[in-house]
Amino acid sequence: MFRHHSQPLVTAPAETAVLALLLAEGPLSRVELARRTGLSSTAVTKAARPLIDDGYLYELPPERTAPGAGRPVNPLAVAPDREFFVGLKISAGRLLGAVCDLRAGIRATAGRAIGTCTPEAVAALTAELVDELLDTEPVFRDRTRHLGVTVNGDVDRDSGRVRHSGLLGWRDVPLAELLAASTGLSVTVENDVRALTVAEHWFGEGIGTGYFALVTIGAGIGSALVVNGRLLRGAYGVAGEVGHISVDPTGPRCCCGALGCVEAIASTDAILAAVRRDTAYAHLTFDEVATMARAGHPAAGGAFARAGRAIGTGIAALVNLVGPERVVVSGEGVDTYDLLSPHIQEAYAAHAFGAASRCPLSLRPLPWEEWARGGAAVAIQALFPQYGATPTTGAG
Ligand SMILES: [Zn+2]
Known part of the structure; x- marks a missing residue:
C-alpha cells in the first residue's frame, strides 16, 4: 500500500x-x-x-x-504513473500549478489569479487549486502526497520558510507549514530558479552532469549551480548569483544596493530605463524598445548590447569559478534573445578562461508550466532525503 x-x-x-x-x-x-x-x-x-x-x-x-x-x-x-506530484509557482498576481508524474512529465495544469497576497489567502487559494488539479483524474488523488512550491526570493528549504520575497512582499513566512495544513500534502518550498535548475538537471539538459548552471534572464537575472551533482546552497543560503556579480563598478545602482551588477544593466527594467533616458521618451514600453532595437534604433540596440555583454561577462565569471559542463539560459527574457545573444556570446568568449570556455551555453524557452514543473521536480527530490530537507507535513 x-x-x-x-x-x-x-x-x-x-x-x-x-x-x-x-x-x-x-x-x-x-x-x-x-x-x-x-x-x-x-x-x-x-x-x-x-x-x-x-x-x-x-x-x-x-x-x-x-x-x-x-x-x-x-x-x-x-513506472511514471506510480506516484504523482503537484508543483506550484507563486508569482506576484498568479498561482500556477501542475500535476507531474514520477519522471516530471506534465499531466495537468491549472491557475488562479491571486487577489490578496497574504500568506493565509494564498494558502486557501492553493488548497482550491490543488483540489482542482487532483480532481482532473481519479488516480491523481490516490497517488499524490507531495507538493513542491516555488517562490521568487530568499527561501530556506530546510525550514520551509520564505525568509524574504520582495515580489510578494513577504518576510519570514512559514509557507511549508501553512500549505501542509491547507492541502494535507507534504510540502517542500524552494526558490523558483533553484527549482527550475533541479528540473533541468534531473530531467532536462543537465542529465548526467556533475557540474551544471542555469541562468534566467528577464525581470530579474537569476541563477543556480549544481556542483558534484547537488544544488549549491552556500553557507549563508546564497551562492552562484550571477545577477549580482558587478561587471561595471561605474554602472547603475542595483536593487541590492551595489553598483553595476549584471541585473542592474540587463534586467528588462534596466534595459527599458536606459532607453527611456537616452531617447527622452518616458512612456516607451519594453516591447516597443525591442521593436526599435530590431529596426536598428541605435539607443535601443545599444541598451540590448550592454545588457548582453553584462550577461555574457557574468556567465564567464561563473564558468571560470565553477567549471560547469554546460550552462542553460532561460527565462521570459529569451523572447529578446535574438537581440542579446550575439553580445552574450561575444562577451562570454572574451572572458571565459582556458578550457572552461569549452562549456556550451544553450538556450531554453520557458513556458509558464515549466516554473510549476520545477516545483514538482523539487517534490520528486523529496523521495530522496539526501537531496534535500525532509518535507513539512500537516497533522497527518
Ligand atoms: Zn545587485
Whole structure:
C-alpha cells in the first residue's frame, strides 16, 4: 500500500542510486545499472527488488543486447504513473500549478489569479487549486502526497520558510507549514530558479552532469549551480548569483544596493530605463524598445548590447569559478534573445578562461508550466532525503 506520506521512498544508497539513474535516463539493464552506479549486479538486483514490489520499477520485456549475445536481459524502467506530484509557482498576481508524474512529465495544469497576497489567502487559494488539479483524474488523488512550491526570493528549504520575497512582499513566512495544513500534502518550498535548475538537471539538459548552471534572464537575472551533482546552497543560503556579480563598478545602482551588477544593466527594467533616458521618451514600453532595437534604433540596440555583454561577462565569471559542463539560459527574457545573444556570446568568449570556455551555453524557452514543473521536480527530490530537507507535513 501507499507508504506514510512523510516517509522517504528510498534511504539506502544503493536504492537511491538505482532509482535516481532510472528516473533521469530511462530504461537500463541491470548490467548497465551496475556499471554506471559502481554497484555489483547482486547489489543492483537487491536494491531494485523492493522498488519493483512497490510498483515504482518494472521489468520491460526481454531483449537481446546483440545477436547471439547469450541470455536476453530485462531492462528496468520507472513506472511514471506510480506516484504523482503537484508543483506550484507563486508569482506576484498568479498561482500556477501542475500535476507531474514520477519522471516530471506534465499531466495537468491549472491557475488562479491571486487577489490578496497574504500568506493565509494564498494558502486557501492553493488548497482550491490543488483540489482542482487532483480532481482532473481519479488516480491523481490516490497517488499524490507531495507538493513542491516555488517562490521568487530568499527561501530556506530546510525550514520551509520564505525568509524574504520582495515580489510578494513577504518576510519570514512559514509557507511549508501553512500549505501542509491547507492541502494535507507534504510540502517542500524552494526558490523558483533553484527549482527550475533541479528540473533541468534531473530531467532536462543537465542529465548526467556533475557540474551544471542555469541562468534566467528577464525581470530579474537569476541563477543556480549544481556542483558534484547537488544544488549549491552556500553557507549563508546564497551562492552562484550571477545577477549580482558587478561587471561595471561605474554602472547603475542595483536593487541590492551595489553598483553595476549584471541585473542592474540587463534586467528588462534596466534595459527599458536606459532607453527611456537616452531617447527622452518616458512612456516607451519594453516591447516597443525591442521593436526599435530590431529596426536598428541605435539607443535601443545599444541598451540590448550592454545588457548582453553584462550577461555574457557574468556567465564567464561563473564558468571560470565553477567549471560547469554546460550552462542553460532561460527565462521570459529569451523572447529578446535574438537581440542579446550575439553580445552574450561575444562577451562570454572574451572572458571565459582556458578550457572552461569549452562549456556550451544553450538556450531554453520557458513556458509558464515549466516554473510549476520545477516545483514538482523539487517534490520528486523529496523521495530522496539526501537531496534535500525532509518535507513539512500537516497533522497527518
Ligand atoms: Zn545587485
